[in-house]
Amino acid sequence: EAGVAQSPRYKIIEKRQSVAFWCNPISGHATLYWYQQILGQGPKLLIQFQNNGVVDDSQLPKDRFSAERLKGVDSTLKIQPAKLEDSAVYLCASSPRQGAPYGYTFGSGTRLTVV
Amino acid sequence: GQQLNQSPQSMFIQEGEDVSMNCTSSSIFNTWLWYKQEPGEGPVLLIALYKAGELTSNGRLTAQFGITRKDSFLNISASIPSDVGIYFCAGQNYGGSQGNLIFGKGTKLSVKP
Numbered sequence: 001e002a003g004v005a006q007s008p009r010y011k012i013i014e015k016r017q018s019v020a021f022w023c024n025p026i027s028g029h030a031t032l033y034w035y036q037q038i039l040g041q042g043p044k045l046l047i048q049f050q051n052n053g054v055v056d057d058s059q060l061p062k063d064r065f066s067a068e069r070l071k072g073v074d075s076t077l078k079i080q081p082a083k084l085e086d087s088a089v090y091l092c093a094s095s096p097r098q099g100a101p102y103g104y105t106f107g108s109g110t111r112l113t114v115v
Numbered sequence: 116g117q118q119l120n121q122s123p124q125s126m127f128i129q130e131g132e133d134v135s136m137n138c139t140s141s142s143i144f145n146t147w148l149w150y151k152q153e154p155g156e157g158p159v160l161l162i163a164l165y166k167a168g169e170l171t172s173n174g175r176l177t178a179q180f181g182i183t184r185k186d187s188f189l190n191i192s193a194s195i196p197s198d199v200g201i202y203f204c205a206g207q208n209y210g211g212s213q214g215n216l217i218f219g220k221g222t223k224l225s226v227k228p
Contacts, residue, residue: 004157033215042119042203042218043158056215091157104216106157 002026004107006092012113018080021110025073025094029105031055032069034077035091037109043091049075050098082114121204121219128194129227136222137188138204146207147180147187148216153200161202162189194226 005024013019025032030051035043046065048056052072060067064083069075079086089111095104121138128134138147146165150158162173164180164187171178177190187204201223205216 040220042121042205042220043216044218045215048215093157104160106159108156 004092004094004105006090006107006110008110009108010111010113012115013082015084015114016081018078019082019112020076020078021090021092021112023075023077023092023107025075025092026096026105029094029096030072031095031098031100032075033093033095034067034075035093035106037089037091039088046077046090048098055098079112082112084114087112087114119204119206119217119219121222123222124220125223125225127225127227130194130196132194134191134194134198134224135188136202136204137186138206138219139186140206140217141185142206143184144206144208144217145184147178148205148207149176149178149187149189150203150205150218151200152203152221158203191224194224196226196228199224199226 007022011019032049034046036046037043046060047067049069052069065079067077089109091106091109093106119138119140148163149161151161152158161176162171162178167180167184168182169180175192179188181187201221203221204219207216
């Protein structure tokens with residue numbers, strides 16, 4: 001079974017620029033999550049999708065972050081404009097059912113550096 | 116928001132030693148999870164606990180769900196070099212409307228051969 005695919009693996013941008021990350025979940029997984037992991041911290045949920053609908057985006061900084069999952073499969077996360085404090089690893093995860101611990105699989109992440 | 120306190124922050128041990136780490140919360144969870152993260156990778160689930168007082172093993176790993184539902188611990192017996200990584204606890208209220216994971220800050224484990 002293929003895992004959660006994320007791209008790019010690394011990205012370096014200047015502050016105030018825009019950036020987008022892509023995630024392709026495990027086939028058949030209805031739930032998709034984006035997490036932000038700042039160096040030395042545990043992952044923090046940004047947004048959760050169930051199929052193509054948003055379940056929880058309470059911790060997403062909506063003035064600069066946006067995410068979509070238009071066809072209920074792959075998803076993009078965008079930051080515009082980026083700030084220095086957005087430097088982090090952005091992890092995508094998917095699960096077959098909302099919140100189910102087993103089968104809740106993380107991708108390898110995109111490491112973003114804002115300079 | 117909810118926070119998990121995970122300790123110790125880091126551990127340096129000799130191969131063959133046992134390791135213990137724990138996690139406490141100010142809130143109740145109905146599920147506790149332990150993950151391991153290696154450099155450049157996402158977290159990988161090690162053990163999931165669903166019931167207060169539950170003790171579960173996965174090979175050399177043993178984890179327990181605290182009776183108050185506000186804490187959990189993970190033990191690793193007879194450590195080996197491949198145990199190196201960052202171990203995260205996570206609390207979840209599985210079955211709720213969202214079920215998202217709340218992570219601790221991690222315990223970085225280093226094993227000296």
